Amino acid sequence: MAVRLRLMRMGKKKQPTYRVVAADARSPRDGRFIEIVGTYNPRTEPSEVKIDSAKAVHWLRHGAQPSARVKKLLELTGAWDDFKSGKTPEVIAAAQAKEAEAAAAESASA
Template sequence: MVKLRLMRMGKTKQPTYRIVAADARSPRNGRFIEILGHYDPRREPSAITVDNDKAVAWLKKGAQPTEAVAKLLKISGAMDDFAGTAS
């Protein structure tokens, strides 16, 4: 199964994250299929960049987002796009 999840990047105690589509069996910072965006929680306000078209395409294919990624996709508007096309 494919999951949309966060991949930790950056130095020690200075995290930034990539939002990636990855196989559920691969490790957190291991192999991934595609990069969907970036998340920087250290900025004020936190910076989120998501390619909504790619995210919606993966959601249509059945990819399951983690809780954190689902919140980020809701903020970026990708979940609304997906809900609009699903109904």
């Protein structure tokens, strides 16, 4: 099964938002997918991109091929650098948890 990381269109007519998903390459664009990796909203200024780096790196390590746009989004969020540097999904998840704790502590003290 060839897995691709690609965009799945969501939202209303003429108001697109996208999910970044891991899906079988043979399935339709908005069809079945394996896992949601993140979201992308191009309609906000600046565009809103949320990608779970650990999930993205997991799928890239297992041979998933990103589409051209998803590769740019991965580069924008730093997930592509994590993949190229050889970090494991566990290390990335631990770093994300530590960042979330620091942000929560900072907002609680403010």
